[in-house]
Amino acid sequence: MIHHGSRNIFSSRHRHVLSEMVRLKSRYLLCEVCVSDRSNLLLLDDRAIYTAAKAAVARAHGDYGAALSSLGFSVKYLNAHTGIVFLRCRKSHYRLIWSALPFITSLENRGQRVPCFLNCLHVGGTIRTCQKFLVRYNTQQLHRMLPLCQSEAERSEIRQSVLSCTLQKEADDGDEEEEYE
């Protein structure tokens, strides 16, 4: 009897623990780093953006901001050639961090200051939605560059890249969103 009872108690406790699992939702800010001189872009790395963003949040929102940005804030991806960066924040306070990003005026890397600003293109709940947006955005960029082409060879190159723009199915979708507490 007691054995049977204890098994029941155990199973109900187990169910109780399962229902308490909370899903940590994040927001991914897709930003573009804009510089006046494109060659400076190659100097950037994700640590520079991370420290600049944390400093800007601390300046704009004080200790509260600094505390919030230490929770779940990270630079997920940086492409130094195009200047695209993915920032990940918690859903509960991504707006606070986002509101401090316009105050970034320069990035520092190994003693060199690069004057720039961050332009937020898209906010998504998962990396995949941001990637889909990025594909559409890059297609638009190529369309914008088409009239500026000097030679026919460049034009056909651009046309080719536009037609081949697809989101490849990646096997490692492991770097996607959800986290379970």
Place this chain on the structure above:
Amino acid sequence: MAVFMDLNITYTTDKKRLRSVIETAAHLGYSTVAINYVVDLQQKKQEIGKPKCVLELFDTFPIVQGKSRPIKVLNRLTVVASDPSHFAACMTFDVDIICVAVTEKQPFFFKRSPVNGAIERGVFFEISYTPAIRDSTMRRYTIANAISLMETCKGKNVIVTSGAEKPLELRGPYDIANLVLLFGLSEGDGKAAISTNCRAVHLHGEMRKTALGIVHSMKNEQPLTERQEEEDVPASKRAKIEMAQ
């Protein structure tokens, strides 16, 4: 995507810099910008700089990011008021925009009656965000002035513009819409402040020029008078009064 407008780009005599500012604005997604010429009547012998024809700047205007149309460039005139009579400016002056100077902490608070009178007339209040980006003390004054303005006008009839002199001082429209949450605007008001309200200002200016929308001036096709017509047709001027201290 809504039409985003940035109605305050400081005029510089350096054409190349002006051109790069406008190109950056097009890249960020602004469909329309306005070049701002400032006139301070307190200084003696100040000539009113003749606004340059916008066609001189570009052969082909840069295409706006996300749209297929080129960016539209307007001209705008700012007059610095000699006597900052807040009440008179709101109720009587024939202006489109009233600039809230963010460079100093305003010693007075915005009174509700002239602000409401201005809202009824269709005059808009402008907050500029570039001083906040440049300097920390400016940031405090900007936020303080903006919040006190929002309290009186309840978020209506507000536009947010840059005052960009360099291309790196511009910010994207979604960033600005988020930034104005700090000023106390709601989300919807914030987006309106950079899109629909700016369009309303533009139309208000057009209305003043064309006598309430009844009279339109058309460009004369005859070659003899063409040069004369070019002087007033491309520029769309709006006057605004700055609350100088």
